[in-house]
Amino acid sequence: MKTYKLDITAEKCPMTFVKTKIALNNMQQGDVLNVRLREGEPLENVPRSASEQGFNVLKIT
């Protein structure tokens, strides 16, 4: 089980989702991705779309 980090605070639509999804695709089951994102659209939609796709959103801080 590994933990990965991804900072998408500088990204704009659609790369916020795109970079998150590509990172998730490259991970194994049980791995954790720590995503740093901006408030507004990324904060509202990145966790939502991840959980819609069957990923487990552990914590939003």
Next chain:
Amino acid sequence: MSETKKLSIIAFSGDFDKLTAVFTLATGAAAVGYEVNLFFTFWGLDAIKVKKGRSPVGQGFLPKLFGVMMGGLKAAPVSRLNFVGISPKIFRYLMRKKNVATPEELLEAARQLGINFYACEMAMHILGLQKSDFIPEVKDVIGVASFLNISEGGQTLFI
């Protein structure tokens, strides 16, 4: 999990701005779990050429001339105020400065997200292009019937 949602885009335009819209919608949709199909036809075919610049791609004199005049993704003009190719350079500069993905970056993301690329058989025939003129991500050369079949049950856009 709910059943897969689907977005299919007919990429008709070879314009820089419209291709940016195509790849933005496509990668965004793929990233949120959509199955995405891109059907490139007419000028849109320029976007998926292996040769990104102006190059005599194609079979025959006229296709080669078109190839040089239109070029690939790097040579795409903007649909308004192109100013003989200066505007796309300004757009690229602004996009980099404002950290917005360029069509090339979006194309690379599309590849990584497993978006399906298709080329239009009829337009390829007119423009004298072959499958080997396109990037290897182009899965198949298809016609209207196959596109309708592939896009059935999802949303379809024409750009």
